[in-house]
Amino acid sequence: MGINERKERERAEREQRIVAAARMLAERDGWPSVTVRRLADEIEYSQPVLYAHFANRDAIVGAVALEGFAELGPTLRKAVRGNATPAQALEDVATAYLDFAFERPALYEAMFVLPTGIRFAKSDTPQVLRDAFGAMMAVIEPVSADPEISTETFWAALHGLTELERHGRIRAPFRAERVKRIVGMFAMAK
């Protein structure tokens, strides 16, 4: 009898609805507006039900962050032109990264700024996360003798550009200029 299977399926569906609702509310009204009560309203269950799926609010943010990583990897891979030079590939990835961040600021915030409990660069790091890192490393490898360190550094540079601009610390209109500088330097590094 597939009763348990049905239950498990319904449970998974409900969990997905929670995550989707959190993402939608965060993107529409900002993360502070994503409260457990509002999420409960949104999925038409009472509050305690959410705690049968997630340990706490942070874990819900973490689930949204995971979705983000699952999308970021493929996005970066697709962004690279087919016949790109190493320098062009770097630029494609850098531009796609910033576009990703600014088109989905709340998602990006969940991935990199908010507390989520997700562990990185550890044995239990989710595959989607390693894959996103891999997408960056793929374009760094041709221009670096130590791709792992270089990818971390490249990623950090892009993250810094994103965050400082998002907080109004640096001038938004000059984004492309800064990307050009970063890409140029990494392309010449080897």
Add this chain to the structure above:
Amino acid sequence: MGINERKERERAEREQRIVAAARMLAERDGWPSVTVRRLADEIEYSQPVLYAHFANRDAIVGAVALEGFAELGPTLRKAVRGNATPAQALEDVATAYLDFAFERPALYEAMFVLPTGIRFAKSDTPQVLRDAFGAMMAVIEPVSADPEISTETFWAALHGLTELERHGRIRAPFRAERVKRIVGMFAMAK
């Protein structure tokens, strides 16, 4: 009669005690533990008194952030060796920046991550802020044809290194390696 002067002096002292308490609590227990109630306890006044000094909690965080900027500028300037080459000067500043961030994580968080209402790169940007930016630009100028853009980019790279490491996204033991990469690239850029 200096009665009003005395009152103003006492007021300023109390305000400073609020900011100091906020900074201390944040550094000791993290920013979420810095509540208006706890601050009121700390300065031995009731809650509403804090609102005679600051519009809201964010403004208190902002006051702490301002202290941070006032300290960051001089810290970076002092970090540069007397007879440093342009590349060495860059390295000194980069290292000092990361040390600053990791020695006072809560202060750094107030300056660059938390909402504070401080406006950057605008006409009403506080002087301490311009000065901190100037300290970075001073070491960028010798190696860049467009120091303003380069300083923004350099700053972003350092901020990214800080944040990704603080969140465990990149491997802490390799911090020096990454700094070396960044500094090397900026030193060769011109």
Add this chain to the structure above:
DNA sequence: TCATAAATCTAGCATCGCTATATTGTCAAT
């Protein structure tokens, strides 16, 4: 049909940022 167990909800706790209102303290004019 019914007892049991699973699923779900109601109601509440402690805490938060913030504020209306009451109270205390201080000063200046009589």
Add this chain to the structure above:
DNA sequence: ATTGACAATATAGCGATGCTAGATTTATGA
């Protein structure tokens, strides 16, 4: 010195928050 006005400060409370204990409904299998 007394008192009336005003400034300084406190009490108490509102509407939220995250989270949970305990009551209640619903589904399951004998």
